[in-house]
Amino acid sequence: xxxxMVQAQNIHKRFGSLPVLKGISLDVRKGEVxxxxxxxxxxxxxxxxxxxxxxxxxxxxxLVDGEFIGYRQNGRELHELxxxxxxxxxxxxxxVFQSFNLFPHLNVLENVLSGPRWTLRRKGNEEVAxxxxxxxxxxxxxxxxxxxxxxxxxxxxxxxxxxxLAMQPKLMLFDEPTSALDPELVGEVLLVMRQLADSGMTMxxxxxxxxxxxxxxxxxxxxxxxxxxxxxxPKEIFDRPQKERTKSFLSHVL
Numbered sequence: 001x002x003x004x005m006v007q008a009q010n011i012h013k014r015f016g017s018l019p020v021l022k023g024i025s026l027d028v029r030k031g032e033v034x035x036x037x038x039x040x041x042x043x044x045x046x047x048x049x050x051x052x053x054x055x056x057x058x059x060x061x062x063l064v065d066g067e068f069i070g071y072r073q074n075g076r077e078l079h080e081l082x083x084x085x086x087x088x089x090x091x092x093x094x095x096v097f098q099s100f101n102l103f104p105h106l107n108v109l110e111n112v113l114s115g116p117r118w119t120l121r122r123k124g125n126e127e128v129a130x131x132x133x134x135x136x137x138x139x140x141x142x143x144x145x146x147x148x149x150x151x152x153x154x155x156x157x158x159x160x161x162x163x164x165l166a167m168q169p170k171l172m173l174f175d176e177p178t179s180a181l182d183p184e185l186v187g188e189v190l191l192v193m194r195q196l197a198d199s200g201m202t203m204x205x206x207x208x209x210x211x212x213x214x215x216x217x218x219x220x221x222x223x224x225x226x227x228x229x230x231x232x233x234p235k236e237i238f239d240r241p242q243k244e245r246t247k248s249f250l251s252h253v254l
Contacts, residue, residue, distance in 0.1 A: 005030045012059035022226040035213040038223035044206040052093045094164030095173040100156040102148040134162040154185030174205040
């Protein structure tokens with residue numbers, strides 16, 4: 001069988017004396033879309049941040065495309081990598097946050113080009129053409145020269161997605177990408193994410209958008225209290241949840 005794109009094995013994470021992740025294990029196949037659902041404080045965003053080593057883990061191990069993230073293995077022991085090595089690993093793991101994190105002094109094209117130019121040291125016309133193509137793919141070709149302050153929140157988030165894709169990632173992580181948007185702007189961002197899923201991108205999405213999870217996810221993992229309580233296909237989770245905690249959560253959000 002093909003190796004999973006993401007292998008998370010018995011992940012534990014504490015903040016001080018507070019346990020936040022209590023033994024998360026999850027495999028994500030290449031091309032699969034996983035949605036993480038659950039109440040606030042259940043550990044969803046922390047787990048996502050552990051995958052690209054924005055948060056260190058206290059126990060367990062995470063591999064992306066067969067490579068340990070944030071660590072190197074020496075025998076049975078794992079040793080944390082230096083910052084430069086971790087940054088190198090993150091180049092192929094795109095992440096889109098709740099806040100847009102665009103550079104306010106750069107226009108749309110310059111924002112999308114920032115990763116290839118500054119991190120990958122690619123400055124040719126080919127990169128410019130690819131950036132323009134990505135901007136077009138998120139429906140913002142007419143905003144190429146606009147600055148973030150001139151864009152709506154939905155437009156800024158679409159630029160953030162294009163910027164992440166400019167690094168040609170093998171995995172995309174989305175941490176509640178629509179939570180900071182006005183309701184009427186949510187749809188335009190979800191449309192771009194649907195198109196990305198249709199293209200075969202491996203995606204892990206923390207979201208409260210239940211219709212998106214039902215329609216787009218290949219698999220849903222419901223989290224609560226730092227654990228994966230239940231996982232399955234959207235039909236299994238939404239129509240036939242097995243755990244009482246899952247049933248209770250869905251009864252309140254649907």
